[in-house]
Amino acid sequence: MKVIDMVHDYPQGSSRFDRGLCRVRTFVTSVHTVVLLTDLDEKNDGMSVTNAVEHIIKSLHELGIIIGSAIYIDHTERKDPLLDNFEIVTVGSRQGTQWRTASRSEVISLIGGASEELDERSLSNSRIVFRADQLRFSRDPFVDSPWQPHPSIIKRRLEIADTMISKSEIETLISGRASEREIQRLLKQDLSIFGEVYAKPDDEYLCFSEFPLGDGLVDFVVFTGRSRMDVILIEVKGADFNLLNADHYKAFNHKINQAASQIQGRIGKIYREMEPFRLHVHSIRERVERGEQIHNAFLGPCHKLGVDPQKDINIRTVLIGGRTVDDRAESAKRHDFERNFTPPIRVESWDTWLRRLERS
Known part of the structure; x- marks a missing residue:
């Protein structure tokens, strides 16, 4: 009993x-x-x-x-x-x-x-x-409440929210098959959009536009990560073409191939001289964290990245452009491209990239 x-x-x-x-x-x-x-x-x-x-x-x-x-x-x-x-x-x-x-x-x-x-x-x-x-x-009356971040982090989140461009603004531009220049003009107004898509941990990122690299400029760059810093190089093309050609070969549009070749040449120099580049990006990170404005720097909610300047960095490259017509065919093509291209480049259409956005 x-x-x-x-x-x-x-x-x-x-x-x-x-x-x-x-x-x-x-x-x-x-x-x-x-x-x-x-x-x-x-x-x-x-x-x-x-x-x-x-x-x-x-x-x-x-x-x-x-x-x-x-x-x-x-x-x-x-x-x-x-x-x-x-x-x-x-x-x-x-x-x-x-x-x-x-x-x-x-x-x-x-x-x-x-x-x-x-x-x-x-x-x-x-x-x-x-x-x-x-x-x-x-x-503890707040036992199930989420962890309370530092007031400076909350303040920075509010500042970012006040100037955030909406997802609908970007969707309207993409739907109108905007040019590369039109898309860049909008995205440069709010670099937090790249932190939202690529930063891990979520609030820990630095974003840049027109970042000098080799003999040219990378459209956008994100620094993020823990321990080892991730350096994400992002090139954008317009939405005024389809990602894959309409012929039976279903190859990438020539604009994607041209951009990929251009990126390959620039990041090839990084891999050949990795140590100077590692020191360079950590120097830029430290200067931005101290408050300097370099390459249109945009600081995420956390004012410092939890990365170790003595450790190797991870380099990732993303190319965004064109519109999706056949998602399944494009997915297989993108996978093959990334796996076989050296150094690897991730290709996204604007349609697949928009799916990553969490903002309204």
Whole structure:
């Protein structure tokens, strides 16, 4: 017979041990008392039952919830009740705390045959969830709130939002089959759009336009990444042509091939002299982070990138241009192009690139 079914707020056992929550069910049979200690997963705001079991058992006795000897079972629920994990725990033996794996059928026998108790998921029991939330919110009223960034990051996000161009503005331009110059003119007004598409982590990026490289300029460049910095070189062409030709060869439009050859020549020089380029881009990064305006620099919400200037950099190249007609055929063509072109260049039509935008 079940005599207790509660959420237990187990206490702090040491300075390194946070308080936690578990479900405690006590079953009394003619033979023994069985205590089922069920971990509450995301509702448990402290140590797991397995790691805190000695503290839990001690606190149950000190509070008088359990009196006398009992069999304790460490219970971890899975999505499928038949896959639950059960460990019978013995505390205070000469060998210290001992665990023995128990089967579901053995546990059902120990609790008096109440199989429905093991079928119910604790987080589907509204009473248990309500009580767990009461305890969690009493400790921290913002426990489920997202991490609060530094005020300077929030301020910069608001500044970026105030000058952000909308997705619909870009879509209108692309739908009108705008020229390369028209598209560049709009995108230069808000370089955060490239951070939105390519930055990882999301808020950590520096963007540039008309970035000097070799004997020419790269349309747009993004610095981002953690530890090793990603340098993303972006060339844009107009939306006034189809990405693939209409003939049976289905080759890339000549504008794409011309641009790819031009990019290949420029980035080939980088790979031949990688160390000077690595030092150069990190020098530019540091100057922009100090507040200098270089190559129309645009700083993302985080004022400094979490990259190591001593480590190698990753170079990625993107070419955006043309319109999609047959997405499946173009996808295969783009994949083959990127895999076989050296150094690799990612080709996007304006239609596929627009899918990456999250802004409204």
